Amino acid sequence: MDAMQKRSSTIQDVARRAGVGVGTVSRVLNDHPNVTQATREQVLRVIADLGYRPKSAAVTLRTRQTREIGLITDEIATTPFAFDLIRGAQDEAWAHQSILVLINTSGNLDLLNAALDQMYDRQVRGVLYAAMFHQPVNLPERFRELPAVLVDCYSEDRSLPSVVPNEIQGGQDAVATLLQHGHRRIGFINYTTDQPAVVGRLEGYRRALAAAGVAYDPTLVRQADIAPEAVYRTTIQLMQQPDRPTALFCFNDRTAMWAYDALRDLALRVPEEVAVIGFDNQELLAANLRPPLTTMQLPHYEMGRWAVHHLIAGNPQPSPTAPQVQLDCPLVWRASV
Amino acid sequence: MDAMQKRSSTIQDVARRAGVGVGTVSRVLNDHPNVTQATREQVLRVIADLGYRPKSAAVTLRTRQTREIGLITDEIATTPFAFDLIRGAQDEAWAHQSILVLINTSGNLDLLNAALDQMYDRQVRGVLYAAMFHQPVNLPERFRELPAVLVDCYSEDRSLPSVVPNEIQGGQDAVATLLQHGHRRIGFINYTTDQPAVVGRLEGYRRALAAAGVAYDPTLVRQADIAPEAVYRTTIQLMQQPDRPTALFCFNDRTAMWAYDALRDLALRVPEEVAVIGFDNQELLAANLRPPLTTMQLPHYEMGRWAVHHLIAGNPQPSPTAPQVQLDCPLVWRASV
DNA sequence: TTGTATATTGGAATCGATTCCAAATAAAGT
DNA sequence: ACTTTATTTGGAATCGATTCCAATATACAA
Numbered sequence: 058m059d060a061m062q063k064r065s066s067t068i069q070d071v072a073r074r075a076g077v078g079v080g081t082v083s084r085v086l087n088d089h090p091n092v093t094q095a096t097r098e099q100v101l102r103v104i105a106d107l108g109y110r111p112k113s114a115a116v117t118l119r120t121r122q123t124r125e126i127g128l129i130t131d132e133i134a135t136t137p138f139a140f141d142l143i144r145g146a147q148d149e150a151w152a153h154q155s156i157l158v159l160i161n162t163s164g165n166l167d168l169l170n171a172a173l174d175q176m177y178d179r180q181v182r183g184v185l186y187a188a189m190f191h192q193p194v195n196l197p198e199r200f201r202e203l204p205a206v207l208v209d210c211y212s213e214d215r216s217l218p219s220v221v222p223n224e225i226q227g228g229q230d231a232v233a234t235l236l237q238h239g240h241r242r243i244g245f246i247n248y249t250t251d252q253p254a255v256v257g258r259l260e261g262y263r264r265a266l267a268a269a270g271v272a273y274d275p276t277l278v279r280q281a282d283i284a285p286e287a288v289y290r291t292t293i294q295l296m297q298q299p300d301r302p303t304a305l306f307c308f309n310d311r312t313a314m315w316a317y318d319a320l321r322d323l324a325l326r327v328p329e330e331v332a333v334i335g336f337d338n339q340e341l342l343a344a345n346l347r348p349p350l351t352t353m354q355l356p357h358y359e360m361g362r363w364a365v366h367h368l369i370a371g372n373p374q375p376s377p378t379a380p381q382v383q384l385d386c387p388l389v390w391r392a393s394v
Numbered sequence: 395m396d397a398m399q400k401r402s403s404t405i406q407d408v409a410r411r412a413g414v415g416v417g418t419v420s421r422v423l424n425d426h427p428n429v430t431q432a433t434r435e436q437v438l439r440v441i442a443d444l445g446y447r448p449k450s451a452a453v454t455l456r457t458r459q460t461r462e463i464g465l466i467t468d469e470i471a472t473t474p475f476a477f478d479l480i481r482g483a484q485d486e487a488w489a490h491q492s493i494l495v496l497i498n499t500s501g502n503l504d505l506l507n508a509a510l511d512q513m514y515d516r517q518v519r520g521v522l523y524a525a526m527f528h529q530p531v532n533l534p535e536r537f538r539e540l541p542a543v544l545v546d547c548y549s550e551d552r553s554l555p556s557v558v559p560n561e562i563q564g565g566q567d568a569v570a571t572l573l574q575h576g577h578r579r580i581g582f583i584n585y586t587t588d589q590p591a592v593v594g595r596l597e598g599y600r601r602a603l604a605a606a607g608v609a610y611d612p613t614l615v616r617q618a619d620i621a622p623e624a625v626y627r628t629t630i631q632l633m634q635q636p637d638r639p640t641a642l643f644c645f646n647d648r649t650a651m652w653a654y655d656a657l658r659d660l661a662l663r664v665p666e667e668v669a670v671i672g673f674d675n676q677e678l679l680a681a682n683l684r685p686p687l688t689t690m691q692l693p694h695y696e697m698g699r700w701a702v703h704h705l706i707a708g709n710p711q712p713s714p715t716a717p718q719v720q721l722d723c724p725l726v727w728r729a730s731v
Numbered sequence: 732t733t734g735t736a737t738a739t740t741g742g743a744a745t746c747g748a749t750t751c752c753a754a755a756t757a758a759a760g761t
Numbered sequence: 762a763c764t765t766t767a768t769t770t771g772g773a774a775t776c777g778a779t780t781c782c783a784a785t786a787t788a789c790a791a
Contacts, residue, residue, distance in 0.1 A: 077740075078741035078742060079741080080741060081739085084739095084740090090738090091738060092740090093738085093739065093740095096739085118745090119745070120746085
C-alpha cells in the first residue's frame with residue numbers, strides 16, 4: 058500500500074539525480090543519437106534505481122499519439138471465435154508496443170457512437186470493427202474520421218479496408234479433400250440465407266467438383282436452418298435417397314454435429330461409411346465430437362493480425378480503393394474423413 | 395480525410411469563441427457549481443458547434459487518474475466463457491464511464507510483467523486478473539502495487555480480493571433439481587483433479603443428498619478424465635451396474651455430451667429414461683445437443699461485473715482480509731431433465 | 732595555436748486539460 | 762447609500778513528457 062500511494066518519479070527526478078538536463082534523459086529514453094556512452098549509462102542507471110517509467114498520458118499529450126488500438130465488436134460475444142481474433146490483434150499490436158482497448162456494442166447504435174467518441178477522445182491509432190460473422194455492414198459516417206479496418210465484415214460501398222475469410226477457397230479445399238479421398242458423391246448441407254459464407258462455400262463446392270471433372274448434382278445440395286431438428290431431418294433425407302452420398306460437407310461444425318446424430322441413427326459409421334467435413338473449427342465442438350471432426354478453420358487469428366498490421370503500417374484512409382482482403386481457411390485434420 | 399487531419403479544437407478555442415475564460419469552460423464541462431445559467435448555455439452551445447471533446451491524455455495528466463481498467467487474462471483464450479466475463483466487466487466499467495484495456499498473457503510470465511508495466515504506465519484505475527478456470531494462482535508480488543481483483547481464481551494467501559463461482563451451491567442445486575424430479579439414484583461423473591470445481595461440486599452433491607435424506611452411494615460417483623473415450627466408458631459402466639441410476643450429474647457440458655453418446659448407444663432415452671444435468675452452460679454445446687442440455691451456468695458475466703464494481707467502489711488494498719466472494723451458479727432449464 | 736566543423740548538453744516552450752486564487756459582480760443587510 | 766457577504770469569473774500555475782534552439786565541449790584541419 059505504501060507502494061500504492063508513493064508518487065512515482067518523473068523525468069525531472071531522473072534528470073536531477075543523474076545531474077543532467079531533462080532533454081538528455083528524454084534522448085536516452087527514445088534512443089536518440091548524440092548522447093555519449095558515459096552519460097547514457099549514467100542515466101540508465103538512475104532510471105533503473107528509481108524504477109522510473111514514462112507516463113503515457115504525458116507522452117500522448119506532447120506527441121499527440123497513443124499506442125492504443127480500439128477494437129469495437131458487435132455482439133461478437135456469443136461466438137467463441139471472438140477470442141482468436143482478439144489474440145491475433147493483440148499479438149500484432151504488442152509487436153508495435155501497442156495495446157488493445159475493447160468495446161462491445163451489443164449491436165446498439167448509441168453504444169457504437171459512444172464507443173467512437175471514446176476512441177476519438179483517447180486518440181487511438183485506429184480502430185478495428187469486428188462483426189460476429191462474415192457479413193456486409195452499414196456503419197455510421199463517423200467511422201471515416203479515424204483510421205479503421207473492418208474484420209469479418211465489409212462496408213457495402215467497399216470504402217473501408219476489410220479482411221474476411223476466403224469462403225470460396227475454404228469450400229473448395231474442403232470438397233477437394235473429400236474428392237482426394239475418393240469420394241464422388243458428396244452431399245452438401247448448406248444454410249438457408251444468402252450471407253457470404255453460404256454463397257461462397259457453395260461456389261467453392263462447385264469449383265472443386267468442376268476441377269475434378271465431377272458433375273454437379275443438385276439433389277446432393279440441401280439447405281437447412283441451423284437448428285438441430287432441421288439439420289437432422291435434412292441429413293436423413295439426403296442419406297436415404299437412392300445412390301446416397303459417401304461424404305458430407307457441412308456448412309459449419311454445428312451442422313456437422315447434428316448430422317453425426319442422424320448418421321448414427323442411420324447406423325452409418327464415420328468415417329468408414331460416410332466421411333464428414335465441417336467448417337469453422339469451433340474447437341469446443343470439432344475436437345470433442347466422436348470421432349473428432351475434420352473441418353476448415355476460419356482465420357480469425359490471422360484476420361486480427363492483418364487488421365492491426367494494416368492499421369499501423371498501411372495508414373488506411375477511406376477511399377474507393379481500400380483493400381478488401383480474403384484470408385485462406387486452412388484444413389484441420391481430425392478423424393472424420 | 396480532411397476530417398482526419400483537422401486539428402481538433404481545444405478548451406482554449408472554446409473559451410475564446412464563447413468569450414469566457416478557460417476556467418469557466420472547465421467548470422461547465424465538469425458540472426461545477428457557480429456558473430450562471432446564461433454562460434453555461436453559451437458555452438455549451440459553442441462546444442456543440444465546435445464538436446469539442448476534451449482529450450483524455452490532458453485530463454489524465456492533470457488529474458492523475460484515468461478512466462481505464464486493465465483486464466489481464468491468462469490463456470482464457472481457449473474457453474468460450476471469456477467473453478461473458480469481458481462483457482460483464484465492460485458493462486460495469488461503462489457505467490462508470492470507464493473502458494477496458496485488454497492483455498492476454500498466454501500464461502507467459504514475462505508477458506505478465508510487461509502487461510503490468512503497461513497498466514502502470516497508463517495509470518489505470520486497477521486491473522482484473524482472470525484465469526481460464528477456477529483455480530488458485532500464484533502472482534508476482536508486483537500485483538500489490540495496483541488495485542487488483544482476481545476473477546475465477548484466487549491467490550493462495552487470500553490477500554487479494556477475488557470472485558469465483560460457488561461450486562458447492564452449483565452442485566447442490568443441480569442435484570436438488572434431479573431429486574425434485576423424483577430421482578433417487580443419481581450418478582455423478584466427476585473429473586479427476588482436485589481443483590475447486592471438482593471438490594466443490596462433489597460436496598454439493600453430498601449436501602443435496604443429505605438434505606433430501608438420501609444415502610450417499612459411492613458406487614454412483616465416478617471420476618473420469620475430460621476426454622471422449624474416458625467419459626464414454628465410464629458412463630457405460632455406470633449405467634450397466636445393477637440398479638442403475640435414473641439420473642446423471644455431469645462435471646461439465648462436455649462430459650455430458652459424451653455421456654449422451656453412451657446413453658444413445660445403450661438405447662436409453664434422455665430425459666425419459668435417464669435425466670442428465672451438466673455444468674458450465676457452454677451455450678455452443680448445451681443449447682445444441684439433442685435434447686438441449688439442462689445445466690448450471692457459471693456466473694462469468696456477474697463475476698466480471700462484480701470485479702469491476704469492487705475495483706471502483708471498493709478501493710481494494712491488499713490485506714489479509716480481502717473479500718473472497720462466491721457467486722451463485724443459476725440453473726438453466728433446457729430439456730434433459 | 733587557432734579557427735572551423737561537429738557532437739553533446741541544458742532548459743524553455745509546448746501539448747490541453749484542471750485548479751486555485753485574486754478580482755469583479757451581484758446580493759443581502761443596516 | 763455603503764458595507765459586508767456570497768457568486769461568478771479570468772487566467773496563471775501545474776501535471777510530465779518531447780522538441781527545438783542556443784550554448785558549450787570536443788574533434789579536426791591548417
